[in-house]
Amino acid sequence: MYTIVLSILTGVLFAGSSLGSKVTPQMRKAGHNETPAQRAAATVDNTRFARYTLTVLAGIVVLLAIFRVVIHSVRYIRTLTCLNNDTQRYFRTPNLAYGAVKQHLLYAPLFRRRHLRELHFGWFHMGYVPSRFQSLFLTTVIMMNVTLSVAGIEWSGTRAAALSHLRNRTGTLSVINMIPLVVLAGRNNPLISLLSISFDNFNLVHRWFGRIVVLQALAHSVAEVINVVEQGKWKTMRYLFQNNQMYWTGLVATVASVAIVLLASSALRHAFYETFLHLHIALIIFSLIFLWKHLEGTVPQKYLLIMILLWAAERFIRLATLVYRSFGRGGSKAELELLPGDACRVTLKMARPWVFRPGQYAFITVPSVGLWTSHPFSIAWSNNSAEEKNQDSEKGYQITPDDILSSSQEKTNMSLIIRRRAGFTDKLFEKAERSPSGITTVSVLVEGPYGGHASLQSYGTVMIFAGGVGITHQVPFIRDLVAGYASGTLAARKVVLVWVIQSPEHLEWIRPWMTTILAMDKRRDILRIQLFVTRPRSTKEIHSPSATVQMFPGKPNVDTLIEMEAENQIGAMGVSVCGTGGLSDDVRAAVRRRQGYRNIDFLEQGFTW
Secondary structure (H helix, E strand, O other): OHHHHHHHHHHHHHOOOOOOOOOOHHHHHOOOOOOHHHHHHHHHHHHHHHHHHHHHHHHHHHHHHHHHHHHHHHHHHHHHHHOOOOOOHHHHOOOHHHHHHHHHHHOOEOOOOOOOOOOEEOOEEOOOOOEHHHHHHHHHHHHHHHHHHHOOOOOOOOHHHHHHHHHHHHHHHHHHOHHHHHHHHOOOOHHHHHHOOOHHHHHHHHHHHHHHHHHHHHHHHHHHHHHHHHHHHHHHHHHHHHHOHHHHHHHHHHHHHHHHHHHOOHHHHHHOHHHHHHHHHHHHHHHHHHHHHHOOOOHHHHHHHHHHHHHHHHHHHHHHHHHHHHOOOOOOEEEEEEEOOOEEEEEEEEEEEEEOOOOEEEEEEOOOOOOOOOEEEEOOEEEOHHHHHHOOOOOOOOOOHHHHHHHHOEEEEEEEEEEOOOOHHHHHHHHHHOOOOOEEEEEOEEEEEEEOOOOOOOOOEEEEEEEHHHHHHHHHHHHHHHHHHHHOOOOOOEEEEEEEEOOHHHHHHOHHHHHHHHOOOOHHHHEEEEEEEOOOOOHHHOOOOOOOEEEEEOOOOHHHHHHHHHHOOOOOEEEEEEOOHHHHHHHHHHHHHOEOOEOEEEEEOOOOO
């Protein structure tokens, strides 16, 4: 819908406009002597192809929106139907056609198995392999841009005319593609909630749109250089760069754009993320300034204006959200508590809270650690100050019906777990370490919440996999499912948590929250927990507290675990995973293998930046 509005807006703004490139005597000497009629025809042609780009993208958005509405409707009806149905036999039966689509397209990696498991070349991080559906979409976008870049150009005419047309076409498309480029990069991208597609997926497409924009800009520049040099030699080219604003500003903008893409390579992005982020923003602003001057008086400048307004609006919303959540009422504070296993529990005391939903995350800035560093973290737990006082971290407390129904209330305290890594997390850990008690309080800036669009409430059987600190994303879903089962407001009848950790001491990360969940009403009827410890110091550390909470040494056999639950599944089955790339790929493969004879869905959460 958002893209449709943009398509209509650009059509209204640019109807009847012309490219209006300034033709200097020096340019005529170089062979740029198209007639006014030819330039007008080329401008109309380029504008038409620019609209095609937005129209195709709008069509894709509409199709995805229809698909999302159908899926949401099916899940909603399934939830209502299963509220008082403990067998849910009807929903165990898969749709064979949809199962094949999930197996071979929606859930499929590009090749055999690898998707979220990182590619490495020595010490260098080389990124991730897109899924089959992502690859199909990206191929469609690339082929569309290649086709629109060359279609309609009179290649049989003079070489100079063809190069001039190619120059204008690729330049126009490069600018028009900046509109989806900036929309997809935004944390407040409206398509995230409309299509229930994660920011992570949009960020992947954003990076590819950036490459397309730069390649088209290079084609635009190369076509012009070839044309000028062939007509007037290098001396003319040098003269134009020295004396014509359009040429030298275009050169600077193009060089800056190429630098943006090179610095955004996966190896550099992962090795120097915070430096990359600041350079990325600075180079974008620098490039836009010179591009604006380059396009002065042309139709593409109006496309660029739309892009700049969208970028500024998204930045304003982010700033307004940060100010609203972080200031007033004494400001937001964060209590840092050191935990075993190089981890830190951060409890946010919010100045202005929000209604929490499972799956949400927020961007955190600690000014005393780094004012210009903002990182996303999953919110693992939420409660009010009154609930916190009633909760004993060792014994827990019995959840009341009021607690179950309080999920729709605003929560003043948000908790998360941060694992020590390089950069921001290392500095944050050191700050907590300097406190004699291992607990310290700091001022914090919070931007969010984001996410929270996924739901597991329509599945009769739910398997939740977590690897290491990935448990922070999954704990709210477990709490929500157990509470919903006790109150009879969802379809879930069986929930299995599989958590893979390196050491038993990592259990301390979520001990107070899990103690609370284990004390919830009817928890034993629905929840089973399986803990896998990959690096135990001794076998004595491996012991199962009860029949519903079991501990095992080593890594889990994901395929076997899913098959055990699928054999006796109740209703539709949802499998969620948040953890390492290897764990995610294993779970994905196991779910794909059962499409066609099990009604089973796959939900994946990962931050692939």
